[in-house]
Amino acid sequence: MATVTGEKVWIDGAFVDWADANVHILTHTLHYGLGVFEGIRCYRTADGASAVFRLPEHVRRLFDSAHINLLDVPYSQADIETAILETLRQNRLAEGYVRPIIFIGDGEMGLNPGDNAVRVAIIAWEWGKYLGEEGMESGIRAKVSTFSRHFPNSKMTKGKTCGDYVNSILAKREALLDGYDEAIMLDTDGLVAEASGENIFMVRDGLLVTPPPHTVLAGITRASVIEIARDKGIPITERTVTRDELYIADELFLTGTAAEVTPIREVDRRTIGSGKRGPTTKLLQESFFEIVEGKQSKYESWLTRL
Numbered sequence: 001m002a003t004v005t006g007e008k009v010w011i012d013g014a015f016v017d018w019a020d021a022n023v024h025i026l027t028h029t030l031h032y033g034l035g036v037f038e039g040i041r042c043y044r045t046a047d048g049a050s051a052v053f054r055l056p057e058h059v060r061r062l063f064d065s066a067h068i069n070l071l072d073v074p075y076s077q078a079d080i081e082t083a084i085l086e087t088l089r090q091n092r093l094a095e096g097y098v099r100p101i102i103f104i105g106d107g108e109m110g111l112n113p114g115d116n117a118v119r120v121a122i123i124a125w126e127w128g129k130y131l132g133e134e135g136m137e138s139g140i141r142a143k144v145s146t147f148s149r150h151f152p153n154s155k156m157t158k159g160k161t162c163g164d165y166v167n168s169i170l171a172k173r174e175a176l177l178d179g180y181d182e183a184i185m186l187d188t189d190g191l192v193a194e195a196s197g198e199n200i201f202m203v204r205d206g207l208l209v210t211p212p213p214h215t216v217l218a219g220i221t222r223a224s225v226i227e228i229a230r231d232k233g234i235p236i237t238e239r240t241v242t243r244d245e246l247y248i249a250d251e252l253f254l255t256g257t258a259a260e261v262t263p264i265r266e267v268d269r270r271t272i273g274s275g276k277r278g279p280t281t282k283l284l285q286e287s288f289f290e291i292v293e294g295k296q297s298k299y300e301s302w303l304t305r306l
């Protein structure tokens with residue numbers, strides 16, 4: 001992937017030049033991982049404008065993540081929504097990825113962050129297809145990770161906490177080193193949880209199935225796909241899924257802000273269904289892209305115009 005670059009970064013309420021968006025080496029979050037973040041996409045819409053997909057939902061989850069971690073954010077959700085839109089404008093991005101991060105600054109060291117400032121930054125950049133253009137059509141190859149998803153009482157699951165992503169990075173790197181594109185993670189009971197940074201869905205006999213939200217992040221793309229499926233009359237259920245159910249699924253796909261809707265064509269050397277993007281995946285993927293591009297007025301409330 002190419003080096004990320006841009007023009008301006010919003011940090012603690014003001015814009016600074018990209019090259020000056022630095023923090024002190026004793027930034028608490030850098031050492032101990034207690035910080036929270038979001039990943040948000042902005043799309044070019046069919047009318048030539050741009051829109052952020054599900055902005056209030058992402059900002060709400062950012063604040064939920066902070067609340068779970070006892071971080072007092074010195075801004076309102078409305079302030080952060082406005083700052084996100086302004087960051088896209090300042091970087092002249094008609095389309096791109098936005099990364100707000102709330103972190104603990106420098107000052108005291110040791111696990112207790114004491115009175116160190118809670119700081120906020122918003123970065124935006126151009127980002128193409130996370131799992132590759134080809135993967136969107138042909139599907140990707142995934143491996144069930146040797147690493148388990150965190151037990152919910154250690155990492156908890158409703159927040160996007162910086163340090164929790166070590167678990168995802170270990171799984172992702174293992175999958176890539178073993179020649180796969182992505183890692184699927186089981187929870188500590190051995191049930192399918194999610195991928196390293198995506199939720200997972202399977203289709204079997206026309207029924208769409210996804211693991212329940214307690215061991216996984218309540219993905220905003222996941223919720224969107226569930227709603228789209230219901231609107232299209234596709235039966236959907238949230239229930240536990242075992243590893244071998246993945247192998248015999250007719251279709252599998254991942255959802256996430258970065259990965260959008262990405263088909264899986266192989267898991268652990270077993271071909272999934274016909275070995276290519278299945279019809280339900282295609283339907284949901286096409287609807288998703290039509291919606292983010294503002295082509296379906298029914299879902300206009302999911303878009304915040306830039």
Ligand SMILES: Cc1ncc(COP(=O)(O)O)c(C=O)c1O
Pocket residue numbers: 039160168194195196197198199216217218219220221222255256257258
């Ligand atoms: C662990 C994990 N699961 C699932 C997702 C998908 O969530 P969303 O669709 O809200 O991006 C993400 C990405 O945020 C993630 O990091």
